[in-house]
Amino acid sequence: MKTNFKTLLMLMVIACFSAGCNAVEKKTTIAKPKDPVIVRADVVNDAKPGLTPIVAHAVNGDLIVSWDTGKGDVMPGGTIQFARSSDSGKTWSKPYMTMKRDNPLIGFSACLYNLPDGNWTSGRMLLYTLEATWQGEPNQLNPNWASLVGSRKFDSYYSFSVDDGRTFSEKKLLSDPVKRSDFAQGNIVELPNGDLIWPWGYWGSEPLNGFRRSTDGGLNWEPVVRAWQDPPPGYDKPLAFNETAAAVCKDGTIVAVARVDGTPDNDKRFWQIKSHDNGKTWTTPRQIEIVGGSPAMYCTPKGQLWLAYRDGGVGPGLGLAVSDDNGETWRFLYHLKDPKGEHEKLYGHIRYTDEDRKKTWRPAEGMVGYPCFAKLSNTEVYVVYHAHNRAEMSKRFPEVPFYIAGNLLRIPK
Numbered sequence: 001m002k003t004n005f006k007t008l009l010m011l012m013v014i015a016c017f018s019a020g021c022n023a024v025e026k027k028t029t030i031a032k033p034k035d036p037v038i039v040r041a042d043v044v045n046d047a048k049p050g051l052t053p054i055v056a057h058a059v060n061g062d063l064i065v066s067w068d069t070g071k072g073d074v075m076p077g078g079t080i081q082f083a084r085s086s087d088s089g090k091t092w093s094k095p096y097m098t099m100k101r102d103n104p105l106i107g108f109s110a111c112l113y114n115l116p117d118g119n120w121t122s123g124r125m126l127l128y129t130l131e132a133t134w135q136g137e138p139n140q141l142n143p144n145w146a147s148l149v150g151s152r153k154f155d156s157y158y159s160f161s162v163d164d165g166r167t168f169s170e171k172k173l174l175s176d177p178v179k180r181s182d183f184a185q186g187n188i189v190e191l192p193n194g195d196l197i198w199p200w201g202y203w204g205s206e207p208l209n210g211f212r213r214s215t216d217g218g219l220n221w222e223p224v225v226r227a228w229q230d231p232p233p234g235y236d237k238p239l240a241f242n243e244t245a246a247a248v249c250k251d252g253t254i255v256a257v258a259r260v261d262g263t264p265d266n267d268k269r270f271w272q273i274k275s276h277d278n279g280k281t282w283t284t285p286r287q288i289e290i291v292g293g294s295p296a297m298y299c300t301p302k303g304q305l306w307l308a309y310r311d312g313g314v315g316p317g318l319g320l321a322v323s324d325d326n327g328e329t330w331r332f333l334y335h336l337k338d339p340k341g342e343h344e345k346l347y348g349h350i351r352y353t354d355e356d357r358k359k360t361w362r363p364a365e366g367m368v369g370y371p372c373f374a375k376l377s378n379t380e381v382y383v384v385y386h387a388h389n390r391a392e393m394s395k396r397f398p399e400v401p402f403y404i405a406g407n408l409l410r411i412p413k
Contacts, residue, residue: 034302035322036381036409041337042089044384046393046403048081053384053404054111054187055374058164059123062086063374065384066112067404073149074107074132082112082165089382089406097166099129107132112165113188115196115218125161126218127168130154130183153180158218174221182224185209185258186244187296187372191278192252199244199256200224207240209258211279227273228258232285239263241271241285245295250303254279255327257307259293265358268292268312272327289330290321291357298373298381300411308371308383311335313357316347316364318371318385336371336407338387343367346390381409 044053050067058064063085070078081095101108111128133153139145156175159168175182179202186199196218201209210227214220228241239260246256254275259268269287291313298306304322307330311319317335338344347364356362367388374382384406393401 032324034300034304034412035333036300036306036320036411038334038337038407039380039410040090040408041339042092042406042408043339044085044089044092044404044406045081045083045095046389047094049393049397049400049402050081050404051386051400051402052109052370053372053386054113055372055382055384055406056112056114056125056165057374057376057382058114058125060164062164063089063376063382064112064165065092065404065406066110067386068109069400070107071400073138074109074130074152075138076101076104076107076134078107080108080110088376088380089408101131105134105137107134107138111184111187112161115160115188116190116194123162123164124217125165126188127159127161127165127171128174128184129157129159129171131157133180154183155180156183160218182208185242186246188218189246189248189254191248191254193278195278197246197254197279199246201242203240203242205238207238209241209244211246213279227256227275227279227282228271229282229285232271239271243294245297245307247297247299247305249299249305249326250301251326252276252278253326255297255305255323256282257288257290257295257297257327258285259295266360268357270295270307270309274327288327290319290332292319294370296371296373296383298375300381301378302411304411306373306381308336308373308385310365310369312362312365313352315351316362316367317343318368318387336368336383336385336405338368339405340387340389340392340403342389342391343387376408379411379413381411383407383409 048069051072053067055065066082079098079100082097084093109130113126115124115126135151157171158174159171161168181202188198196214197211200212210225212221212224230238241258243259257270257272268291271285272288273282275282292309292311294310296308307321311317320333321330323330371385386402387405
């Protein structure tokens, strides 16, 4: 699940720790003049554990990042913290706002999005909150863990801020109050015609994955409409697409990619669909060259598509791939930088083999994840993600040794 609605995160981490490491020859990629370069790597927050961050660029110029201090997978007990930066991510405030739920059986997540009102500078922001009600105490060591995960009830709410994310209106229910199974699976996208679409869906034996639409700047949202044909051609059972990212290309084409788990031989290549009519119809899903999970997308003013993701194809790291032809072809560019410098030292030598790619989790695959982009200007973009840290965070927070990292990317002129 996106941006804060994650599947068995800590089991993933355990699996990654227990996996062996394989070193093979490192692949190289020839950079092109318009490819983004990493200007700076920052520690956004490491005072407490941090998972699944979301970043938004407020109208006053601040970057606002929120993250989960808990164990992930919308488990009870964590909080959502918010911090600001007024210097493009170079320095960050202490958390200025903390959200939590006191019910021991309710886990929750929160995301802050910019909303247009005819343009991106209206100053109105949308706060999305997801509450997951567990039917029993969520203990990953219990034999009924899988049953507990599958029986969660989801309630989605949204509210608005007009003061750069400091205060919010009364929340309104957004999800199905009867089935309580649907939730957001990615970030809101503005279309050329002014509509907004929001990746949305539910899992289960008959999964539905598509988009909700707003024609009034996010005030009201239509029911979810399927976009992903499931099962896709060549499959007789649904794949349950999830963790969806989408972006609008320079020519108006919408490109969306999604993660899929549980395919034969653990094939983690992303799936992709396109729309040429503002999301009314979509192409048949197809797999692309890039392998991984937790995708995020961005399209530059020059028309280059970026895909950031937890790498499951080249080697451990937060991968950045680019496309110069609206997603027809993709090429791996590099891994984002860990500001603490530990990731490259511990895992930089690992390159995945064909045998690694058949495993449920590749060696050290889960050490990073869940990127999110925010446009600063036509030439600068900020991206946040969570990263594991053995030297510091494992000692201070052994249950969740992750922190929030940021990279400033620049598009060459």
